[in-house]
Amino acid sequence: MPDREIHDMPSRDHDPGPESEVRTDAERRRRRAQFLRELAEARALRARVQPRRAKVARLRRAMRMRTFRW
Template sequence: MPDRDSRQVPSPRAQPGADPETDRMDETDRADESDAERRRRRARFLRDLAEARELRDRVQPRRVKTARLRHAMRMRTFRW
């Protein structure tokens, strides 16, 4: 069994393709990206986020109920 120091453990920030030098888009590339493309990516991100929330809500129903009750209490005590 190899000792702990001899194993190579990647750092949490080290990810494939995460080199800031090569992945950085320069200003001309950003200008070429259309608004429609940016909106499409944003819409996909928001759909994925909503899907993840729904999954979490199904997996942890007690937490969801507690959050719903807290929100209702905040809304009742909020003064317009």
């Protein structure tokens, strides 16, 4: 990375304040919510495309839940 200038490199001694911590936490929650929405959409698509496999997975999950001891 010799062609990069020093001001392009992130500073290691920069201490983010609580304001940026809150912002990054909100960003993390937003990104996580987006990821979970996309994951649910992908699972729904898989269930539509492979109904037999989805049904078997549903039955296996139900069996696991029935045999799980609280």
